[in-house]
Amino acid sequence: MAQILFLGKRFYENDLPFCYLPLWILISTPLIPQMLCLTGIICTVRKKRNRTDLFMLCFLLGGISTVMLIRPVLYNGWRHFYFFYVPFFWFAAAGLNALINHHVKIIQMGAAAIVCLSAIRTVNRITTLHPYEYIFLNQLVQDRIGDFDRDYWRLSTTECMEWIAATERDVFSVGEINSSLDNTLIGLMPGLRNKIHIINYNALHRYPADYLIFNYSGQTGNETYFPLYEPVYSIERDGVKLGEVFKRIASLAPEVQYVSPAQEIADGDFETQWCSDQLQNSEDTLLIEFTQPVSLQGLSLLPGDNEQEYARSPEIYTSIDGDVWDKLPITVSGLFDLSFPTTEARFIRIRNAVPAEFHWSIREILFY
Numbered sequence: 001m002a003q004i005l006f007l008g009k010r011f012y013e014n015d016l017p018f019c020y021l022p023l024w025i026l027i028s029t030p031l032i033p034q035m036l037c038l039t040g041i042i043c044t045v046r047k048k049r050n051r052t053d054l055f056m057l058c059f060l061l062g063g064i065s066t067v068m069l070i071r072p073v074l075y076n077g078w079r080h081f082y083f084f085y086v087p088f089f090w091f092a093a094a095g096l097n098a099l100i101n102h103h104v105k106i107i108q109m110g111a112a113a114i115v116c117l118s119a120i121r122t123v124n125r126i127t128t129l130h131p132y133e134y135i136f137l138n139q140l141v142q143d144r145i146g147d148f149d150r151d152y153w154r155l156s157t158t159e160c161m162e163w164i165a166a167t168e169r170d171v172f173s174v175g176e177i178n179s180s181l182d183n184t185l186i187g188l189m190p191g192l193r194n195k196i197h198i199i200n201y202n203a204l205h206r207y208p209a210d211y212l213i214f215n216y217s218g219q220t221g222n223e224t225y226f227p228l229y230e231p232v233y234s235i236e237r238d239g240v241k242l243g244e245v246f247k248r249i250a251s252l253a254p255e256v257q258y259v260s261p262a263q264e265i266a267d268g269d270f271e272t273q274w275c276s277d278q279l280q281n282s283e284d285t286l287l288i289e290f291t292q293p294v295s296l297q298g299l300s301l302l303p304g305d306n307e308q309e310y311a312r313s314p315e316i317y318t319s320i321d322g323d324v325w326d327k328l329p330i331t332v333s334g335l336f337d338l339s340f341p342t343t344e345a346r347f348i349r350i351r352n353a354v355p356a357e358f359h360w361s362i363r364e365i366l367f368y
Contacts, residue, residue: 004076005218008147013075018068024078025064027141029088032118037088039095053094060087076152077134129237131155137238146240152217154180156235156243158187160213163233164245165192168210175201175209177226178217179243208300208337208366212246227331227339228298228368251300251366258289265362273304275361280312284352284360293320293346298339298368301350304361310335313354318345325349339368 003010006020026034044053063084074080099111126133135150157179164172174181174196181198188196199209212229216222222241229246236242259266262274266288276284296318303310316338317325325347328340352360 002075003218004074005147005149005220008144008220010218013073016071016074018071020071020074021067021078021081022064025084027137028077029138030118030122031138031140032114033089033092036092036095036099036115038091039098040091040093041095043098044091044094056087056090060084060091076149079134132237132242135237135242142238145238146216146220146222150217150240151215151242154184154215154217154243157181157184157213157215159235160233160243160245161185161188161196162192164211164213165195168195171195171197172210173197173199173207175199175212177201177212177214178219179213179215181213202335207302208248210248213243214246215243216241228300228337249368251368252294252296254294254367255291256288257291258287260287266365268364270302270364273361273363275304275309276359278359280352280354280356280358280360282351282353282355284311286348286350286362286365288348288350288365289322290346293344294367295342295344296340296348296367297342298337299348299350300366300368301336301338302363302366303336304363306358306361309358309361311350311352311360312356313352314338315351315353316340317349317351318343319347319349320344322347 002013004013004016006016011017041057044057063081067081078084096111096115100108102108102111125136129136132151132155134153135145137145137148141147160179161174161181161184164174172195176182176198185193185196185198201209201212208228212226214224214226216224222239224244226246228249230249231244232247233245234241234243253268256266264272265274265286299316301311301314314330316328316330318328319325326343328343330338330340
């Protein structure tokens with residue numbers, strides 16, 4: 001079930017607060033038209049009313065009240081109820097007409113000036129936000145855009161993808177994280193589409209993605225982190241990030257002196273691989289010795305032909321002399337990437353701590 005980010009909190013789509021619709025109307029509509037609408041409603045109530053005015057008043061207030069009572073499933077704002085703009089602008093026009101025809105001249109001139117300035121400011125905001133106009137919020141919460149769903153159409157993914165394509169001359173792989181890459185790929189030009197290979201970042205895959213594209217819709221805050229990747233490009237509007245590109249950091253090529261149980265796991269050859277003789281168990285251990293101490297912050301244990309044969313619960317120990325060993329706190333990124341605080345090591349021991357109903361195979365170990 002989908003979740004909606006609203007006022008900095010996450011709600012399920014079928015359990016939104018009763019004020020969801022009126023509050024979205026309040027914060028996503030320019031303030032001056034709202035004031036004109038309120039003025040029009042007051043003028044309509046005070047003067048002799050016709051049937052059309054009564055119908056529009058019931059349409060607007062009755063409709064919003066009904067939605068608040070029944071609380072239907074809504075997604076990302078109030079676009080499902082944009083038909084409320086009909087009575088809204090009906091009363092806004094009535095309010096503007098009342099002010100323009102007011103018997104006090106300064107009120108007439110002031111109303112005209114404010115409406116013109118509001119229109120100019122709104123057009124400027126929309127131009128600045130383009131092509132992400134749908135994230136518009138007015139002055140009431142303009143500094144809190146990050147507390148609401150931002151680029152819920154994932155449109156920034158296209159711009160991120162085009163930026164990578166302009167940077168890379170050859171075929172590249174992109175990891176999918178909350179960014180609707182498949183849908184974006186359909187809309188790209190065939191020549192660009194053929195350069196891109198999509199990988200699900202959180203699923204099984206043989207090689208790490210060259211890039212990750214992350215969409216901030218539904219996310220609080222303005223920063224995120226992916227081990228063994230660094231941010232290289234971001235799309236921002238009104239001071240908040242909509243989408244961001246992360247590039248895989250380059251792997252190291254330390255000189256390896258000894259590898260157990262098989263040299264193939266660290267020989268630099270992606271065509272060779274090692275596979276355990278038995279199902280994964282707590283006795284499975286790899287040992288790697290470098291010719292000299294190396295500064296490391298992560299490893300990638302790329303699986304063999306069977307992508308299910310990855311280590312379920314790896315533990316990493318390092319040593320300078322081969323006698324005293326330190327266990328590293330690790331962060332598992334995806335299924336094969338392991339990151340840890342930067343450490344100096346000449347010896348690395350990798351232990352598979354928990355048994356599994358698969359063998360353990362490694363095509364190559366990459367060092368970072």
